[in-house]
Amino acid sequence: MTDDELDAIMRIMDAAFDPQWGEAWNRRQIASALTMSNTHATLMGASGTAPADPGESLGFAIVRAAPGEEEILLIAVMPQARRRGLGARLIATLADNARQRGATRIFLEMRENNPARTLYVAEGFMPIGRRKNYYSLRDGARMDAITFALDL
Template sequence: MNDDIDTIMTLMEASFDPVWGEAWNRRQLSDSLSMPHTQYSLIDAGGNCPPVGDKAAGFALTKYVAGEEEVLLIAVDPAHRSKGIGSALLRQCFQSAITRGAERIFLEMRDNNTARSLYERLGFEAIGRRKDYYTSANGSRIDAITFAKTLL
């Protein structure tokens, strides 16, 4: 598991814009993974689960609670974006969530996140807004958008 945490940390550092401070630190990630019903998925450049020791192109961290799944973090290495990796990773999340009994899946993102079109293309719908939720390094603020998708 420590190797996978190293992989996730590397992907997070490469993928999240430091301006928004969205990347978690190692302790936050480890603590989250120690909680019940929290899991991660890794994906390689071919859209498959990478064999141990192979390079991952993306990851997702999800949590299941009472018939609902939440995507806590998701990232695709910038070198592998726009190649279907994010779609494949989310589809893996959908299948895993269904297996765990989830009827809906949620995620939250910055209003200016370019991944919005991906989420909408895969059936997520905006269901809420948190005004000025994110604060950038320079102090500017931006809303968070909550999305949901019915799985069953």
Template sequence: MTAAIRLATARVGDLAAVMRVMDAAFEPAYGEAWSGAQLLTLFALPSARVCLAWDGEQVCGFSAARIAGPESELLLLAVDPRFRGRGIGALLMKDWQAWAAGEGADDYFLEMRADNDAVHLYEQSGFSECGRRPAYYRGNDGMVRDAITMRRSRDRDGED
């Protein structure tokens, strides 16, 4: 089902396409979307990568991650709602971990709002909860939500 999807490292010139996906994918009530200026900082960091998912000539998803020593953190993952249910999120997760492993990472982390439906994607990708921050997120809707930290370690035989 994802045969038409291709993944590629984003460049600064792709910022507008990334922002279109972000605007479509992130519910404004939660206040989780990054600004263009925040995303631009990632392009300047050699330890960070933004990956785009393309369906033909259209960007339909992206991930943003960084490396810190033997650890990598997924900062953002978004799929345009019109393209959900096609395995694009799973492809982006695999790509992030493969990139991070190539950069020497053995442990992968992410943090998310406790009531985020993406938890199913992360659990299917081998992640499990390793920490919780009560009342961490304050959304634009006035609600306070817990944050969940999730972790996955690379298999000791080197396979992901």
């Protein structure tokens, strides 16, 4: 991961995640996660493919691979670039990459009131579980996470 790519991820992170939900990661967390050989970042530009220059990125995702399965740790698209299919395109790219690494399933956790649910269900994810009080919100409240799985 280059500094330019990390800058691009943090620019999208800061714009995409509403601080009230406490879902965003800071730069140190991202840099540290990406030092692990099983953790991968994908950047996406306006055309739905990797951008020529990381500064042109409109979306990103971070996944962690384990034998036979992968987990989407973060996925985000800039607010002004949403509802144009980039989120779906990111999921399709992650699924292709996961298949190539031999995975048969992808998981993710989502706070239970996230409208991204519509996207996940449309892309074939099924809700398979609930983790009570998984998220700590900015106001001190807790919120459950729904675990989704996609069979590849």
